[in-house]
Amino acid sequence: MRTLAGMGLVTMVAVxxxxxxxxxxxxxxxxxxLSLTVSVMHHNHAHRPLWRMRALNAATDVWFTLFQGHPGYVFQTMHVDNHHRYHNGPDDVTRTDRFRAGNNLWGxxxxxxxxxxxxxxxxxxxxxxSFRNDPRDFACIVAHYALLVGIDVLALVIDWKAALxxxxxxxxxxxxxxxxxxYLQHAHARGDSEFDHSRNFLGLINPLFFNIGYHTAHHHSPDVHWSELPAVHASLVSRMSPALNEPSFAWYLIRVFLLSLVARRFRSQPTEPANLDSDS
Structure with missing residues (x-):
């Protein structure tokens, strides 16, 4: 119901x-x-579809394509099969240090x-x-791209300023x-660690944005509904480095990406091993 309310609010603001x-x-x-809400809801829907009926999930997928700006079929390939398997480690295709190390505004x-x-x-x-092996799935991907481009182009034709x-x-x-x-959740965390591969954000971000801050818990139990993540986090927190549990998302953004530009003491540092992980 909260996801539906979020989708309704996003739609009403746009209209x-x-x-x-x-x-x-x-x-x-x-x-x-609200675009952050869209991304969080889309992510949650990809892990745990909103509905039990396939048709309703398909309709929800269309909504997310239009408001996310990209179809959600990529979640399985890049997020579930890749990121959740390798946790920003050396084999993660999209690891945060693939092109450069560090944790700063430019990064x-x-x-x-x-x-x-x-x-x-x-x-x-x-x-x-999909094109070779699953024509129906391929047709769905093409239809989502066509609808997205069609809606964007139509909006530009009607009123290009409002479309922007x-x-x-x-x-x-x-x-x-x-x-x-x-980047926010993994830069300067430890990709080689079982419990220190993710940064967690506590505070208001969680009630406002569907518990997105409990990222270690999400990696540990990716099929758990977002509403259950605080309990999973509580069961794991003693095994995490305290440095990776940020009390405030807003203060983290200000400290690491703005104040660090003028004061060295605010610069992010790589997380030091704090626990005897099973894989470290």
């Missing part, structure tokens, strides 16, 4: 902004904030592009395999959050 016929700064800012901003570059051949292989601030920029923001979250 209201379009029908106003003019740029409204507060609605625009709200749509950018955060460029990571979505680097993620896309690393993922492109694997996504292309996934599409080609109502449709395209929120889609880009949703894609940024989807890809940049990999």
């Amino acid at each position: 209201a902004h379009w029908t106003l016929g003019a740029f409204h700064p507060w609605l625009f800012v709200l749509s950018l904030l 955060l901003l460029i990571h979505p592009i680097e993620f896309a570059i690393a993922a492109r051949p694997h996504i292309a292989a996934r599409v080609m395999a 601030y109502v449709v395209l920029f929120p889609q880009l923001a949703a894609m940024f959050w989807l890809l940049a979250s990999n």
Whole structure:
């Protein structure tokens, strides 16, 4: 029900902004904030589909394609089969240190592009395999791309300015959050560790954004519903490095990506081994 409410709010903001016929700064800012909600809900839906009925899940997939700015078929290839298997370790195709080490503002901003570059051949292989072996799945992928491009182009034709601030920029923001979250959750964590491979964010981000902050718990139990992640986190927290449990997402962003530009003491440091992991 909370996911449905979130989807409804995102839709209402977009419709209201379009029908106003003019740029409204507060609605625009709200749509950018809600783009994080879109990415979180899409991620959760990919792991645990919202409905028991296939048709309703297919309809929900269409909604996410339009508001995420990309079809969700890539989750299985890049997220489940790759990221959840290797936890940002050396074999993870989209690991945060693939192109450069560190954890800073430039790394955060460029990571979505680097993620896309690393993922492109694997996504292309996934599409080609679907084309050869599963025509129905391939047709679904093509239909999602066609619908997405068609809606974006139609919006640009009707009102190109409104299309930018109502449709395209929120889609880009949703894609940024989807890809940049990999960097936020794993940069300077330990990809070789069983319990210190992820950074966790506590505080308001969790009630506001579907417990997305409990990332170690999510990796440990990826099929668990998002509402159960706090309990999983509590069962694991004693085995994690305290340095990877951030009390505030907002303060982390300010400290690591802004204050660090002017004060060395705020710069992120690689996580030191703190526990005797089973794999370390």
